[in-house]
Amino acid sequence: HNMPDFPVGKFVTTPGAMAAAVDDFEINIKGTGGHGAYPQETADPVVAVVALVQAIQTIVSRNHDTRRELVVSVTQIHTGSADNIIPEVAFAGGTVRTFEEETREMVQKRLREICRGVADSYNVDVELTYNTGYPAMINDADKVVLAAKVAAEISGKDMVETDHQKEMGAEDFSYMLQRVPGAYLMLGQGEGPSVHNTGYDFNDEISPIGASFFARMVETRQPVKGA
Incomplete structure (x- = not known):
């Protein structure tokens, strides 16, 4: 994954949990x-x-x-259309980020309890839709060692970090890692606006670095006999 604000060519990874599970919720009142x-x-x-x-x-x-890590963010509230009218409906929505299934279940339970309480307290109907998304992304420790070794051959040992903190962002690559042991890495592209930002601009200088990493990984894992 490309990552602004890391030095150009720096590889970052970690064994175990690296990115959070992501769910979203929609509440109609x-x-x-x-x-x-x-x-x-x-x-x-x-x-x-x-x-x-x-x-x-x-x-x-x-x-x-x-x-323990948990984020619950309400990111949307929509209601009303005029200053002298009390509307009939309101909407709230948001995102949940977790690493443990127990925490994930607790959040769902509490959201349902809160919705029931608000419905009773304010004499309104409250409908919660909870959508389970990507699971937490878990890197295999052995594959992290392999990936770090290859990355060091490309960028040098001082440009490889293998104890990066967990990120509360989420990745669909987590599904792949549930099926096949592997490692997810981030590749620095220098200073600049973050990804998912309208000002983001991909740094073309890192393209050969990323391509070289994948080519070297293939050479390492599937060497040509007699070469």
């Missing part, structure tokens, strides 16, 4: 809309969604051992 001047005649989904988002923040801070 349906109340009773009405005139903003007469809120007592409504079941206000705006108030409900605000309370919901505040309660979700406690999953990390109050329901989880903070010494």
Whole structure:
């Protein structure tokens, strides 16, 4: 994986967990809309969604051992269309990042409990959709050693890091590593905006470095007889 803010040509990896599992959630709230001047005649989904988002923040801070990695981020809130109308519906959505299945299950459980509590407290209907995504990406320790050796032949030992911290980002390569032992590496491209950023610009200088790594890996694992 290409990675800005690492020196050009630096390879980064680690044995074991390297990237988090990713799930997402969608929460639809349906109340009773009405005139903003007469809120007592409504079941206000705006108030409900605000309370919901505040309660979700406690999953990390109050329901989880903070010494273990967990991210729960609400990234969307949509509701309303006019300043004098209390809307009928509201929506909240977000992402969950974990490394352990137990933590993943706890988050789902707490989200459902919070949704039920908000529904009862604010007299609204709350529907939660929880979508399970990529699993955590786990590198094989032996394959990391092999990959680091090959990377050092390309960039030098001082340009290979094999104890990189876990990333809360996620990768679909995790499915491959569930089936076949392997190693995932990141390749530095120098300073600049991060990936998934509109200002990101791929550094063409690293293309031969990455290509050389893969070619050398093939030569190492499948040498030509008699060569």
